[in-house]
Amino acid sequence: MIIPHPLLGPRDSQEFTYLGDASLIERPDWQADNAVDQFHDYLYLRDNPAGAHRELWFHEQGDRSWLVVTRDTVTHEIISAELARDVAKAKGRSK
Amino acid sequence: MRYSGFRVLKEALTGHKGWKPAWRDPAPKPHYDIVVIGGGGHGLATAYYLAKVFGKANVAVLEKGWIGGGNVGRNTTIVRSNYLLDGNEPFYEFSMKLWEGLEQDFNFNAMISQRGVLNLCHTDAQRDAFRRRGNAMRLNGVDAELLDTEGVRRMAPFLNFESARFPIKGGLLQPRGGTVRHDAVAWGYARGADERGVDILQNCEVTGFRIENGVCKGVETTRGFIGAGTVGVAVAGSSGRVMAKAGMRLPIESHVLQAFVSEGLKPLLPGVITYGAGHFYVSQSDKGGLVFGGDIDGYNSYAQRGNLPVVEDVCEGGMSLMPMIGRAKLLRMWGGIMDMSMDGSPIIDRTDVEGLYFNGGWCYGGFKATPASGWAFAHLLATGTSHETATAYRFDRFRKGLMIDEKGVGAQPNLH
Incomplete structure (x- = not known):
């Protein structure tokens, strides 16, 4: 699989390590009343779709940036890749 | 006797026209007491033990393709019970003991070695x-x-x-420990279940669950609605896809x-x-x-x-x-x-929907568990209580911190 890195261009997926569903960016609020439930769902439950899947890849053997890659889990086709930093900023997660 | 040296000789001389299918291809009935989704090793074993051990004959196995076409036909055929943790070891040893008697039990040569x-x-x-x-x-x-x-x-x-x-x-x-002829496991269980009245419905994909007031009444399939008193899901790699139809997210x-x-x-x-x-x-x-x-x-x-x-x-x-x-x-x-x-261990448990049960999360250790998984799931479907060796395989172990983490790597599925 070739991942189209937004800064470095096409890179072999072997240079990356895989974390999982991109929903892991959305860490719950630990002060919420139902924080226990929220953290249970955040940590353990997954949508696990067959088809387009947004997921976190870390460019460990490269520029050490986190990417959000959209990939089809049925065909392994990579649809897009964006910097996780930009995704998190758009969600108001980061400064 | 259906299979013998004499029969092989006779069929060889008559163009092999006398062999009959080893199990029926029935039309779906409108209602079953128990419907098992997934015609792989675990689903067929579940149906077999439901009929043989728990006396349930009004049972159907639904398979979207052909039986034994999934992981039971795609593994490396290894069986063993060399686990460390208490939640696992008695279960896998139960499985090992069932393997040791399996060929005599279902009268099929599974080449257990x-x-x-x-x-x-x-x-x-x-x-x-x-x-x-x-x-x-x-x-x-x-x-x-x-x-x-x-x-x-x-x-x-x-x-x-x-x-x-x-x-x-x-x-x-x-x-x-050792190896087993994996396809024969699916075929042996299928034939044994079929002989005891279980309907094996192939090319019958589940497209949805009919859930009314929190109770599962049956499943929608490509061959029409099939009513069921109890539904058990044993679909391995498709667990996420199938359970999503019942509105559930899984720790898988x-x-x-x-x-x-x-x-x-x-x-x-x-x-x-x-x-x-x-x-x-x-x-x-x-x-x-x-x-x-x-x-x-x-x-x-x-x-x-x-x-x-x-x-x-x-x-x-x-x-x-x-x-x-x-x-x-x-x-x-x-x-x-x-x-x-999430912890590398399986789940055999009821769900929040009444009458809907789940068997999955086998990671890549599902084949060796086939007999015990079938037995324990049949126990759960027939009696509503967990089998004594499978009490730890609960959904809520993640919430309660009772993970069975053989490798000790935490909630990281791709490391197990």
Whole structure:
């Protein structure tokens, strides 16, 4: 699989390590009343779709940036890749 | 007698026109007491034990393709019960005991061969961990033997003992472990279940659940609605997809695991051998091919094929352990979809929907568990209570902190 890195261009997926569903960016609020439930769902439950899947890849053997890659889990086709930093900023997660 | 030497001879002379299918191809009935979704090893075993042990005959198995076409036909056929933790070991030993009596039980030749499973260790720390695991096994009444380097050399003199980086320091042997002809397991269970009145419905894909006021009334399928008193889901890699139709999210990710077979070689390996410094496990089939595998590819996948980096990684492991196989040609390779759970252990439990039960999260250890999984799931479906060896396989263990984490790597499915 070739991942189209937004800064470095096409890179072999072997240079990356895989974390999982991109929903892991959305860490719950630990002060919420139902924080226990929220953290249970955040940590353990997954949508696990067959088809387009947004997921976190870390460019460990490269520029050490986190990417959000959209990939089809049925065909392994990579649809897009964006910097996780930009995704998190758009969600108001980061400064 | 349906199969005999005489019958083979007679059929050979009459053009093999007298053989009949081993199980029926019935039309779906409008209602069953119990519907099992998934015609793989676990689903068929569940139906078999429901009929045989728990006296339930009004049972259907729904399969979207053909039975035994999923992971029960795509694994490396290894059976063993060499686990460390209390939540696991009695269950897998129950499975091992069922394997030992299986052929007599369902009267089908599954070619069960207890040729031994040998885990190699390469450091002192690893040997300590093996000693601990072997002791835990023995405390659960399971056979385990710790071998030193010479013990391993006597069993498998061809291994790479001289490796400076990963010398073989010994191994943990389970003599009762071994291999099983995997397709025959599906066929044996299917025929046994069918004989006892279970309807095996192939080409019958579940498209939805009919849930009214929190109670599951049946399933919508490509062959129409089928009503059910109780529905059990045992669909391995498709767990996420199927349970999403009931509105559930699972502590499971689907990953692809590849397996490989070499060309046929003369008898070479005494049993199953696993490499402790890389992830590589190998046995030799009765046809002579080396059957081996390694790690999952490591990313979510529903494609029943993997990518080349893992092929290279597995073959490097093989070459590092047994340099002599370097000239053997790879004959076939394939992938199966593993339902990787968050702690590496399975789930056999009821769900929040009344009448809907779930069996999954087998990671890549599902094949060896087939008989016990079927028995325990049948127990749950028939009696509503967990089998005594499967009480730890609950959904709520993640919420309560009662994970069964054999590897101790936490909530990270691609590391189990």
